[in-house]
Amino acid sequence: MELIEAVGISKRYGGIVALSRADFRADAGEVHALLGENGAGKSTFIQILAGIIRPNGGTLHLAGRAYQPANARAAEAAGIAAVFQELSLVPDLTVAENIWFRREPLSPIGTVRKRREREATLALFDRYRIPAPAPTREVRRLTLAERQIVEIAKALSRDPSVIILDEATSALPPRETEWLLQLSQDLAAEGKLVIYISHRLAEIRQIAQRVTIFRNGATVATHDTAAVDDETIIADMLGRRMDRLYPPRIATATDRTALKLRGLSVGDRLADIDLDLKEGEVMGVAGLQGHGQRELFQALFGVSRSRGAIEVWGKPVAIRSPRDALVGRDGIALVPEDRRSHGLLLSKSVRENLTLSVVPRFTRFGFLSRSRERALVDEQLRTLQIKAGTPDQLAGTLSGGNQQKVIFGKMLLTQSRILLLYDPTRGIDVGTKGEIFRLMRDLAAKGYAILFYSSDLPEIVNVADRVAVLRNGKLAAILSGDDISEHRILREAMVEARAA
Amino acid sequence: MNALLARHRAVLLAYLGMIVLLLLTSFVSQGFLSGSHLRTMAVLSAFIGIVALGQTFVIIGGGIDLSVPWVLNCAAVLVTLMANGADGPLIYAIPIALAGGALVGALNGFGIALFGVPPIIMTLAVNVILQGGILIYTGGAPTASAPPLIQFLAVGRIGPLPVVVLIWAALAVAATLLLSRTAFGRYLYAQGTSATVAEFSGVPTLRITVLAYTLSGFTAAAAGILLTGYTAQAYLGMGDPYLFTSIAAVAIGGASILGGSGSYIGTIAGALVLTILTGLLPALNLSNGALLVVYGVVILVTVSLASDAVSDFFAVMTRSFGRRDNAQS
Known part of the structure; x- marks a missing residue:
């Protein structure tokens, strides 16, 4: 029995089919990559996992039990935390306030215990060695990369058993990318499931044990990363379109x-x-x-x-x-x-x-x-x-x-x-x-x-x-x-x- | 066809609401649908509609003009003082008043686009400055009465149609063309949707902002001149009701108060709805105070019904029951 078992998941928006037949199996203790072109249905699928949208068909099991989250909070309660491409932080709040948003430690009279909040944030940063900005900084002053890291910290703060990272490294500079790749492996080693979405094959090779590929709303294949070559992965993603990614570099520069x-x-x-x-x-x-x-x-x-x-x-x-x-x-x-x-x-x-x-x-x-x-x-x-x-x-x-x-x-x-x-x-x-x-x-x-x-x-x-x-x-x-x-x-x- | 309906749903709703309101009122109040009464309502709507014309442009562009009451008031006072009851001086008095209104609008626009003053502060300050200025200028005394020509424009008729309604119709055609068929209109919607994207796309944002506020100053002044004809003279405070109604008309007409969407056709419906409401409420035999309370509440409800927030809310509700989803991924 695997931790997540999704069979035949479908989702329609009016006449548009976003997912026709998505199958996905992933186990605790692995980094599982999810690959596919934009529009292949990856986002829709993880939004279903995160309880943001509901599927039209198919069955979903989490740890052997039927899993039908009514909303994002239910998914979080079930131990699934997602970091999406579109960031969801409140610009006017500080890093710490964002991480504990709506879960603030309160005093008996209902005010926020700022110091405890800050300490909890620092403990969190420390535990995962998060290269995050100071807890007291306002999010509006952070760079895109720093916001992305705060977003990841927020997901980690819920201590989830499944963490979904959607294109999380696309906004990160090299050193922070290294940290995230290491973190993903560490989390898997702790027995958690990391679902990792990225368009960077090298990263996927580095950390993922298995990779599942979506195309046109359906699952094409799941491979052991070590046993599959890039060409096969790209062929699975593109279908029959097998063009080379980089065109030949023909020098066309003039003296002008x-x-x-x-x-x-x-x-x-x-x-x-x-x-x-x-x-x-x-x-x-x-x-x-x-x-x-x-x-x-x-x-x-x-x-x-x-x-x-x-x-x-x-x-x-x-x-x-x-x-x-x-x-x-x-x-x-x-x-x-x-x-x-x-x-x-x-x-x-x-x-x-x-x-x-x-x-x-x-x-x-x-x-x-x-x-x-x-x-x-x-x-x-x-x-x-x-x-x-x-x-x-x-x-x-x-x-x-x-x-x-x-x-x-x-x-x-x-x-x-x-x-x-x-x-x-x-x-x-x-x-x-x-x-x-x-x-x-x-x-x-x-x-x-x-x-x-x-x-x-x-x-x-x-x-x-x-x-x-x-x-x-x-x-x-x-x-x-x-x-x-x-x-x-x-x-x-x-x-x-x-x-x- | 469906797409067309969806796009103009807010405007259709506004007109539907107007018709329902009209029928409702005719039940409560006998003689409401008589020719003369409808004509009066059309005239009253015209004043709101003309002030709201400039307001429509400003709001679509992502701003708001709170200076309309005293721009209107100043134009009214200026024209009556210059004309002093005679038609002759109007040949320069009207252009001067209109140009003055436009100038104040341009000033608003420059302050906002060039110096980054928030629209609410800029236009509110200009409103207060004009109020003070006109008090100093007139000493608070009532001014001369409106010359016959202006009275004709406001209450006269050509055939069965009031002149002011014809003026309104002509302005409405011009406004609609400007919004939907010109580069100015295209830029205005873009800027109201996202000032940053407009800037990055090379939209002349300074010019567009200044033009929108200039237009608003111009239409407020025009409404002020016409309104003197209706009330027979200019008096201090005559513009005050038009702050709320001009914004409410735009909002009822389906525009987003945050900018980027809306149409003048919608604003016209908004102006009509507001006028019918003012006609309906007295028929309920309420005291003056209660009347104002009801008026405010009804406008609040109408505007929120017309606004995106409510349709978004319903969209979310239907989505959570899994019935009909909007394509988005």
């Missing part, structure tokens, strides 16, 4: 400089960056989290104030707002880090999102031309293969990969030939990742200049023509050709150069 930076600085976070991005080039930007990558991208898009000189296609420019960046063919477009709060109007249609930056292109005498807008939208839906029922579907109802494609489409419509891509594949399935990399190479071949940051280092290694490595806000090295390797990049990012 698209973007020239001299002495670019942002506050004390980025200092004296000199960089030349060529037409037709994909340049990777690498570095440990918080070493200036974000500031560089923000400065080039006019979100952060910068000093120093920027030349675009040979002309000096001042970029003080995104409007200064998005100026048509000679402009700079950004695919932002946080697609849900910076990239998309979730409650508006795919059509309105796609054309938001190019409204003047289909405006005549002050009035919008629906037919011309429709033509622009159809073109993008086709070339990017965006899977939306109709252009009027709300952007928030699309899968992560399709949402990201909509943002790409929006930026491509601006016709800007310099593209800033900040972690464009974060939390996106393998199939769509491959499509995005191919798109990047196609655009480079057409003469676009691309600056590309990824939190997943192998992506930079395999896609970029050259890599600019940042360390402490300074340019540590520019690598090209055979010098581009994970090892070399990490060394440049972490180790101060020896005195020459």
Whole structure:
């Protein structure tokens, strides 16, 4: 008897089938990976486990007994804790207050015992060696990575027997990722079940004993991780689509400089960056989290104030707002880090999102031309293969990969030939990742200049023509050709150069 | 068809509510559905509707305009003082008053978009400043009576239709076109949905905010001028009821008070509902105080019925009973 036994679980939303036949068996004492493309039904399945939604069919057993949680609280009471991709912390509360939210230690007169709360938090951090921020810090001041860690701490505070981690490492820098991988193994060793969702095969190989693969709402296979190769896993995920993840790297860079930076600085976070991005080039930007990558991208898009000189296609420019960046063919477009709060109007249609930056292109005498807008939208839906029922579907109802494609489409419509891509594949399935990399190479071949940051280092290694490595806000090295390797990049990012 | 219904459900609800209310009132109060009474209600709705026009734009854009009462009041006082009972000076008095209203609106917009003053504080402060200014200017005395032309605009008729209702209709067409067919409208909805995403998409957020508040100042001033014609003279405090009603009309019309959604068609229904309510309540023979209490409660209930929060609540309820789910994953 296994700890969790799910057989034939199905879930429909109106006419849309999210899960058709999900089977899942996992045992106490293991790290069990759950893999699948976005839209394969992983999220739906774990939401069922966490009691957030109820299935339409199938049977679910927890420790041999029928398990039908009425809501999330019931699932927590049964010992299942989930850490979702969408974080659920209250920004105005502190770390400790968030962790014990609605479970605060109370005094006899009903006030919160702050000190005990803080002590309990520290004990929790200590027990799991959590690299968490101070318990008294406000969550609104934390980085995405720190919030993710607080979220994990909150789940651990319930001392669950099953812990579900959904893409938890996608927001974490390397050291914290290591901690989480170790923690997962430790929890399994303590006899707990860790259900681990990630698109990073290397992590899964490192910690998971078994991997279950979903495709199109159904379980395809469960493998022993040690006995299966990457190709089989990817083939299971993609079905018959067996494209290579990384497209061949054909050098298309010309001598023309698209973007020239001299002495670019942002506050004390980025200092004296000199960089030349060529037409037709994909340049990777690498570095440990918080070493200036974000500031560089923000400065080039006019979100952060910068000093120093920027030349675009040979002309000096001042970029003080995104409007200064998005100026048509000679402009700079950004695919932002946080697609849900910076990239998309979730409650508006795919059509309105796609054309938001190019409204003047289909405006005549002050009035919008629906037919011309429709033509622009159809073109993008086709070339990017965006899977939306109709252009009027709300952007928030699309899968992560399709949402990201909509943002790409929006930026491509601006016709800007310099593209800033900040972690464009974060939390996106393998199939769509491959499509995005191919798109990047196609655009480079057409003469676009691309600056590309990824939190997943192998992506930079395999896609970029050259890599600019940042360390402490300074340019540590520019690598090209055979010098581009994970090892070399990490060394440049972490180790101060020896005195020459 | 279903999608169309879903999208306009809030507006349809508002109109349905209006019809039910109208029938209800006609039972309670004899002669309620007579031509002359309906005409009066249309005129009263027009004043609310015109003030609420600018308010609709501001709220869709994610803001709120609390300065409408005294912008309205100032325009009314300015026009009557300048005209001094004669039609002749109106040729400059009306444009000056309208431009003044627009200017105050633009000031609101700049303060909010450029200097980051929260909309509530900015517009509330401007409202109080205008109130004080006009008190100083008039010494608190009642002003001259409205010239005949303005009285004609407010209470006159062309055929069976009151002039002010025709003006309202023309403004309604313009507002609807502006919201649904222009770049300005598109940007306004985007900005109200997420100012950050709009900014990152290159939407001219400063210009859009200033335009929305300018429009609100303009329509408040227009309503003020027309209202002097109805009451025959301008008096201090005449704009006060329109703060609440202009916001309530927008909310009843199905707009999210947080911005990003709504339509002027909906606001029109909101204005009509509010007017019918004021007509219905006196028929219940309540004291003045009780009347106000009931009025406030009814508006509260109506607005919450029309708002997303309640439909969300029902959606959650039906979902927890596992009947009908909305696609989301």
